[in-house]
Structures are given as structure tokens and as C-alpha cells.
Amino acid sequence: MKKFIFLLAFVFSFAAISAQSKPDALVLYRNGNYPESIKICEQEILINPRNIDSYCVLCWSLVRNRQYAEAEVRATEARKIAPGDVRLMEVLGEAKYYQGKNGEALEMFRTYIASAPSNAARIGNAYYYMGEIYIRQGKYQHADISMTTAVYTEPLVDLWWTRCGYAREMAGSYASALDAYSKAIELNASQADAARGKERVAARLR
Known part of the structure; x- marks a missing residue:
């Protein structure tokens, strides 16, 4: 009995050590090591093809690594498994945005905003990208609304304030x-x- 208990304790200790030593794809992503994060996620998906968390980190890493077409393919693939996962909606919108697929990206961001909680982590990002799409389309009042919502959600991003200013300037709201x-x-x-x-x-307002 004592041998069995000792063996069981050894097995659990080994499993814990293995889990700790295993590279964490999300940590790698957050540290900017996108290629390694992609590699780990691909391995995890091979083991469990329905691992949506791995798909999400994979797609985030692919987008940050500028592999936009592949990110779109993998996010679309993952949405067949979990069509209601808001993380996949948002990252698919990003992948389409960076490929210039403005209409499809806009629709995806709208779907994300309609589906995600109001305090979701990437709500501000979605509004920012929508604002950029409206700027591309010359719809500056729409861009102003989206950018204003983005900076209201996350008020410390100087780039977003700059682009909000540009949208307002182009809309004539000097x-x-x-x-x-x-x-x-x-x-x-x-x-x-x-x-x-x-x-x-300022020159316009003089």
C-alpha cells in the first residue's frame, strides 16, 4: 500500500513538473515570440483538433506575425467548430482587415461587437479597426463615431486619438x-x- 501511494505521488509530481516545463503558447504570444507560439499551438491542435483556445492563440500570433491569409484560413476553420466564440470573430476581422477585405472585416467586427460583452478585452480594437475601414471608405462621420468609441473604451492609446483627430478633421469637425x-x-x-x-x-480655426 505504501509503495502504491509513493508511486502515485511520484506520477502526480512528474505530471506537475512536465506541465510547468511545457512551453505556454499564450505566454510566448504575450512576450512577442510569435513563431514559437504558432509552433506550440499547431502541436496542441494536432493532439486535440477541437482545442479552441489553441486556435485563438494561433490566430492572434499569425496576425501579429503578419501571416494574415493563414490567420484567416485558420480562424475560419476554427469557427466551424465554435461559431459563437467571440475571440475568433474579432481575430478573423483583423485578418480580413489587413488583407484589405474591408466589407468582410467590417461585418465581422459588427458581429463581434453584437455578440461580445460590453467589457470584452478587444472591444476597443474592434471599434478602432472599424474606424480605419470607414476612413479607407471616405465615410468620415462614421469613422469619427467608431474612433470616438474606441478612445472612450481605451483612452490611453495615442495612435487611436491621432486617428480619431484625423477622422474628425476630414469630417470638418475641426x-x-x-x-x-x-x-x-x-x-x-x-x-x-x-x-x-x-x-x-488650428490654422482652420483661426
Whole structure:
């Protein structure tokens, strides 16, 4: 009996050590090691083809590694298993956005926003990308609304404030554009695009 208990304890200890020593794809992703994260996720999916968490980290890593077409393929593949997973909706929108598939990306981000909780981690990102798509399409008032929502959700991203200022400037809302550009510079004094934008709209308001 004592031998059995000792053997059982050894097995559990070995399993715990193995789990600790196994590379964590999400940690690798967060540390910017996207190729290694992709590799680990692919191995996990081979073992369990229905591992949606691995699919999500895989797709995030593929997007950050600029493998947009592959990210789209894998996210689409994963959505056949879990069509309601909001993480897959959002990352699929990103993959399509970076390939210039504006209409499809916009639809995916709308689906994500309609499906995800209001405090979901990437709500701000979705509104930001929607704003960029509207800028591409010349729909500057729509872009203003999306960018304003993005910076309201995450108010410390200077790039988003800069792009919000640009959308407002292009929509002819110069005073509010000045506010957005000023906020971007407040967050990042070296934000050159915001500085140039602020000069342009200030001249308009003189």
C-alpha cells in the first residue's frame, strides 16, 4: 500500500513538473515570440483538433506575425467548430482587415461587437479597426463615431486619438479634431502625426 501511494505521488509530481516545463503558447504570444507560439499551438491542435483556445492563440500570433491569409484560413476553420466564440470573430476581422477585405472585416467586427460583452478585452480594437475601414471608405462621420468609441473604451492609446483627430478633421469637425490631436500629444509628445494634424486644424480655426 505504501509503495502504491509513493508511486502515485511520484506520477502526480512528474505530471506537475512536465506541465510547468511545457512551453505556454499564450505566454510566448504575450512576450512577442510569435513563431514559437504558432509552433506550440499547431502541436496542441494536432493532439486535440477541437482545442479552441489553441486556435485563438494561433490566430492572434499569425496576425501579429503578419501571416494574415493563414490567420484567416485558420480562424475560419476554427469557427466551424465554435461559431459563437467571440475571440475568433474579432481575430478573423483583423485578418480580413489587413488583407484589405474591408466589407468582410467590417461585418465581422459588427458581429463581434453584437455578440461580445460590453467589457470584452478587444472591444476597443474592434471599434478602432472599424474606424480605419470607414476612413479607407471616405465615410468620415462614421469613422469619427467608431474612433470616438474606441478612445472612450481605451483612452490611453495615442495612435487611436491621432486617428480619431484625423477622422474628425476630414469630417470638418475641426474643434473636436483639435481636442483629439491634443490628447494624443499629451499621451505621447513625439506623436508627429498628431502634431501636424493639430497645426492644420488650428490654422482652420483661426
